[in-house]
Structures are given as C-alpha cells and as structure tokens.
Amino acid sequence: MSKVAEGIVETKPIGKPDQEELLLTKLVLGYDNDTEYLYENENDVNGLKNAMKMFDEFIDNEDFFNGNENEVFTAENEEEESALDFEIDNSDEENVQDDELFDIENSENEEEAVEEEESSESEEDAWNDSDDENIKINIYQNKRLRKLKRSYEETDMIGTEYSKRLRTQFEKIYPRPGWIDAPVSDEDSEGSDVGVDEESNENEVNDYNALLKLLKESNKYMASVDKTSKILPTDKLTVQRLKDVNFKQISKSGIQSISYHPKNHNLILTAGYDKSMRMYHLDNTENNIIQSVFLKGTPIQTCQFYSEVSREAFKNCKLKQSQNNNLVFASGRRRYMHKWDLNEINNNNNIGISKISRLQGQEFSQKSFEQFKLGHIFEKEGTDGLKSHGIVALIGSNGYVNIVNATTGQLYTFLKISGHLIDIAIDYKASTSNGIDTIIIAINKQGEVYEFNISKNCNNKVERYWKDPSVFNVTTIAIGGGYMSDSYLHPVKDIVFNIKNGKMFNNLRSSKWLAIGLESGHVSLYDMNKIRQDSKKIVNIGNVTPENHDSFKIIDNVLTSVSQLEFSHDGQILAIASRANKDCLKIVNVLHGKVYSNWPNANTPLGKVTYMKFSNNSEVLATGNHQGKVRLWKIGNYY
Numbered sequence: 001m002s003k004v005a006e007g008i009v010e011t012k013p014i015g016k017p018d019q020e021e022l023l024l025t026k027l028v029l030g031y032d033n034d035t036e037y038l039y040e041n042e043n044d045v046n047g048l049k050n051a052m053k054m055f056d057e058f059i060d061n062e063d064f065f066n067g068n069e070n071e072v073f074t075a076e077n078e079e080e081e082s083a084l085d086f087e088i089d090n091s092d093e094e095n096v097q098d099d100e101l102f103d104i105e106n107s108e109n110e111e112e113a114v115e116e117e118e119s120s121e122s123e124e125d126a127w128n129d130s131d132d133e134n135i136k137i138n139i140y141q142n143k144r145l146r147k148l149k150r151s152y153e154e155t156d157m158i159g160t161e162y163s164k165r166l167r168t169q170f171e172k173i174y175p176r177p178g179w180i181d182a183p184v185s186d187e188d189s190e191g192s193d194v195g196v197d198e199e200s201n202e203n204e205v206n207d208y209n210a211l212l213k214l215l216k217e218s219n220k221y222m223a224s225v226d227k228t229s230k231i232l233p234t235d236k237l238t239v240q241r242l243k244d245v246n247f248k249q250i251s252k253s254g255i256q257s258i259s260y261h262p263k264n265h266n267l268i269l270t271a272g273y274d275k276s277m278r279m280y281h282l283d284n285t286e287n288n289i290i291q292s293v294f295l296k297g298t299p300i301q302t303c304q305f306y307s308e309v310s311r312e313a314f315k316n317c318k319l320k321q322s323q324n325n326n327l328v329f330a331s332g333r334r335r336y337m338h339k340w341d342l343n344e345i346n347n348n349n350n351i352g353i354s355k356i357s358r359l360q361g362q363e364f365s366q367k368s369f370e371q372f373k374l375g376h377i378f379e380k381e382g383t384d385g386l387k388s389h390g391i392v393a394l395i396g397s398n399g400y401v402n403i404v405n406a407t408t409g410q411l412y413t414f415l416k417i418s419g420h421l422i423d424i425a426i427d428y429k430a431s432t433s434n435g436i437d438t439i440i441i442a443i444n445k446q447g448e449v450y451e452f453n454i455s456k457n458c459n460n461k462v463e464r465y466w467k468d469p470s471v472f473n474v475t476t477i478a479i480g481g482g483y484m485s486d487s488y489l490h491p492v493k494d495i496v497f498n499i500k501n502g503k504m505f506n507n508l509r510s511s512k513w514l515a516i517g518l519e520s521g522h523v524s525l526y527d528m529n530k531i532r533q534d535s536k537k538i539v540n541i542g543n544v545t546p547e548n549h550d551s552f553k554i555i556d557n558v559l560t561s562v563s564q565l566e567f568s569h570d571g572q573i574l575a576i577a578s579r580a581n582k583d584c585l586k587i588v589n590v591l592h593g594k595v596y597s598n599w600p601n602a603n604t605p606l607g608k609v610t611y612m613k614f615s616n617n618s619e620v621l622a623t624g625n626h627q628g629k630v631r632l633w634k635i636g637n638y639y
Helices: 019-029 035-040 042-060 069-082 110-121 130-134 143-148 159-173 186-191 208-216 218-225 528-534
Strands: 136-138 156-158 194-196 239-242 255-261 264-272 276-281 289-295 300-306 318-320 327-332 337-341 353-356 372-381 385-395 400-405 411-416 421-431 435-444 448-453 461-467 474-480 495-500 503-506 513-518 523-527 553-555 564-567 573-577 585-589 609-614 620-625 630-635
Touching (some): 136 159, 156 159, 208 264, 208 276, 208 289, 255 609, 255 620, 264 300, 276 300, 300 372, 372 421, 372 435, 385 421, 400 421, 435 503, 474 564, 513 528, 513 573, 523 528, 564 609
Parallel strands (some): 255 300
Antiparallel strands (some): 136 156, 194 289, 239 630, 255 264, 372 385, 400 411, 421 435, 435 448, 523 553, 564 573, 573 585, 609 620
16 A cells, blocks of 8 residues: 555655855844854855945935936946956847747758758757756647658657747748838838738739730630530539639638639639738649739728720621720729729839729719629721720619729719619620620619610610519629620620621620529529510600519528629529528529539538639639638539
8 A cells, every 4th residue: 555545645854944045034034043153154144235235325326317327337237248258249139020030941841941940050049948958749649739740750859849840830820921021111101002912921922024924815715715615414513622722821801802814714813801902823733922912991892803805706896995904993892992904013113003983973872882893885886896995883872873984984874773772783785786785784672673775875775674573682693694794704605796788796695594692592593585585665664663574493592691693604503602601602503493412512611601703614613701711613514
C-alpha cells in the first residue's frame, strides 16, 4: 500500500533563508533581537540604507520634475558605457518594424524552407524564453499540429523550433500587407477617391500590360463559346469542382457581384462591401489577380463588365461601334456610380475611372445607383449597317427606370411603372426598321410585368402588360433561352442579316423563358413565346388592365426568399439561390421543370450563396458566398 493510501504525507524540510532574505527581513523589522547578525552584516545594511537615501534625494531633485531627467540618465549612462568593452549601436533598431524581426517563408520547396529557417537562426529575436529549450512538443498526436512537420518521420520538436514553425505558418496565412511600407502622400490621402488596391501580396501583381494583352485577344476566345452545346440529361449532372477564383487571398467581405468578360471567359471580376474590384485570369492553376482597384467610400453592390458586340458576330451587316469595348460599371448605395475604362489604364497612375451622378431632371427618382443592368441600343446606319452604344438601366424609386448612355454618362430616357419596382431584365428582338430592338422587362412587387420597347422611333412603347394572378411578393426575375440578354451581352449565336427592299431581316431569337422568384421561395417559369402569341396589342397603357398568363411550371424546392435567378447561355438550366440559408442552391432543367437531385448535395461546400454567374458558354458556374470565397463548378455534360 502506498504512503498516500496510509495517510502518510511526506513533507520536505524548509530550507534556511539565504543572506538576502535575512537582510531584507532585518531592514523591515529592525535589529533589536539580532545584534549579532547586525554586526556581521553591518556593511551590507549600511550600503542598502545609503542606496535608499540616494533614491529619496534623487526623487526630490528639482531637475527630475523640470523635464531634465534625460540629462541625469545620460550622464550616468555615459559612465557605464565607458566601462564596457564594447559599443552599443541602436541606430538601426529604431526603424525596424515588429514583423521585420521575422522571416516570411513563401517557398514551396522543402529544402529551401529549411535553409531559410537556418539562416534566420542567426538573427536575434526581440525576446527569448529560456524555458523553450527545455520543452518538448509532440506534433504527431495533435492533428492540428501535423501541418508543421517537415518530414514523415518527425514526431517531436523542442519549444524554440516549435515557435519558429508557428511563426512561419502564421506569416503564410496572414502575409504582411503592402500598404504598411507604401509611402502615402497628402494628395493621395485627401484628394483621391479611387486608387489601386495596395493590400496586394505577391499574388496580386496589378500588371497593366497583361490586362491589355488579354483584352486585345478577347475575340479569339469567342470561338470556344460559339461551339454547340449538348442536350443535358434530366436526372443527373456531372459537376467537378475547380480551384477557387480567389484561393490565394479571400475577399474581406461577402461577394456581392461576379462578372465574366463578355468576350473572354477566362477573365472574371469580383466585388463586395470591402470596396474593392478584383480582376482574375482563370487558368485553374494559379488564378492570378491582374488588377485590383479600391473605391473609397463605396461598398460595392453591383459590378459588371461591358463590351460591345463584336463585328464578327453580325453576318452580312456593317456594325459601327462607339469604341468603348472594355468598360466596368460599379455602384453601391450611393447617389453615383463609377465607370472604369480599361483601355485608358497605364503605368502612370492613370486608372481611367470616372463618376456618373447627374440624371438631368431625374435626380428625385434615383436615390441610389446600387442596382442596374447593362445592355445595347442599335440603330440603322445606311441601308446595310447598324450602329450601337451601351446603356445602363438603373432601378430607381417610385417605379422609375432611368436609362443612361454608357458612353457619355448622360440620361438616355426613363420609364415609369405603377407600384414598387422590384427588378428589370433586358431582352432583344428582330426589327425591320432598327435591325434589333431593345426591350426592357420591368416587374413590380405585385407581379405585374411591363415590356417596353426603348429603341429609336419606338417612343418607349409598352408592348405587353400582364400578370400571373398567383404571383405576389416578387423578389427577382431572369430571362433566358435567347441569343442576347443582360446576362450575355455578346450573342451566343451568330446573327445573320438579310436585307430586302430596304428592310433588315435577321435570325435573332428573343428570350424564350422568364423566371419570377418570390419571397415564399417559389419560382414560376413562363414560356415567353406563348405569351407573345396570346397577348393583345396595347394602344394606350393608361386604360388597360393587365392580361392574365399562367406559368407552365412552379419550382417549390426552396423554402426561403429567392435572392437570385440565373439562366445558362442556352436556357437549358436555371440556377436558383437564396442567401437566407446556408448551401441553398438549386439547379433546374427548364424544359422538364425538374430539379437535379445529385448536385448540389449535403456535402457541397457552398456556404451562403450571395451571388452566382454562369460563364459565357455555361461550362462553369461561379458562386460567391458570405465568407468572401468564389468557387468554380465545371458542368461536364455541356460539351
């Protein structure tokens, strides 16, 4: 039986106090009871008393309270340093930043990493714990520490080595921001609202030449977009996850907007409430960021590429463009928006960003520029030609839709509907007078749908006005199945013109599908071709009640409010997202009105989907979430 069980407790004898402890005790309590000790240690006691007396005199010195304490310390330090055998040089240490004391390891090569650590050992840290050398940590038993291993055989390490590897791992996850060392001038900090995002690490190069080169070669990428897609299966989708767009550096806020370049599906733009626009070149290996811009005071809600239609897409027709082929429009909850001309950027701090704010008499109807859609306006030029320019359709207040010329920034026209305007979509139709007419589809909260023709000589005519009696509390709409829309600014098929007797005929196909999302989570699908056939011609919108049209399918797989709807380029599939719940994304086969059950599933790491976007050929679906990550999903059934 052990001694503890028997109730026997071993106690170690308390050692006698050392000389310093006795000295302190006698000084505090006095020496009346130990004259022998006082006699033996009289010199030490007197020395301590003299030291305390000198300290009291030093405190009472007038120089200490008159701000001359530095002179007292300097005189004493000079005497002490003169007695030393070496000199102390602190001139360089005063300018050293805290994290410059550590080395950032970015090498993926194991041997290079070890060499960097060995070289850093010679540098003396600001503070060392002597106990670290006596501590031994097992990094094999703790799964979270296994990432610190340098070889498979390594299981233990001492405390100093453990601290170094933790420090290296921290620097990998949180690299040193570039803005710390970047000089900031008074002019830049006070006068400029826009600048290059300086919070870029080695992965963000802001390479202007690379961006311009990609933009010039954009037309070459359209060949892969124009290839014919396959008919998708109705039961299962083959989906493969690709590397995240921003896996090297996650956004600091949720992703609010994603946009593919209309002519280059390898160029993608992301933005959010961190006030930054970031442009990436997708290669599924590095996904390097090639440009990053910070908009001061503008948390970005909507950010979209704009590019005019390529001349190669219009057959037998001469297309005259406005030469604004590469623009980016960005806006937040502000009374202005930013236009970024990518062709004007250069290495001389010219970013090419301007503001659009004045709407010439419509300011009262546009309290915020945060929601907009992009499109084209076409006009007939001569007998066999067209000219075009871009438009920005802004969702205003009080039922107004304000349309701005994308080139000049001036108000082009405005539309008005009854009720609370919720969302708009931009469609196109063949026209013998203008070649192509632009149609604005607007919907209010009660589900009333207006279709305006805003092309030249059409006087913003309302072509259709209808509603579904079962639809109310609308949240969003989307159109698909046509050759062009606000989601696909470049035609997904070549448009062939045929001119007869001064009239222009073409094979342009308008959008076939319309989807309406509700607060209840339901999504109603409509066949627009059928609605066009059944609708009556409207003469005066003021005296007309909306026609009733029913949906051909209602999707009820989502239980929370629908935040976004997105069609693929050919209209075969519809993506439904709700940001209210985590992993709430559904993919629908539109023709059969059936939701795919195999993807996404419970193991798909989506997060709360805040935005989604199909690539130009719908081969890849990009989803942004509230964590600032942009994930890519390749749909293998398309090609």
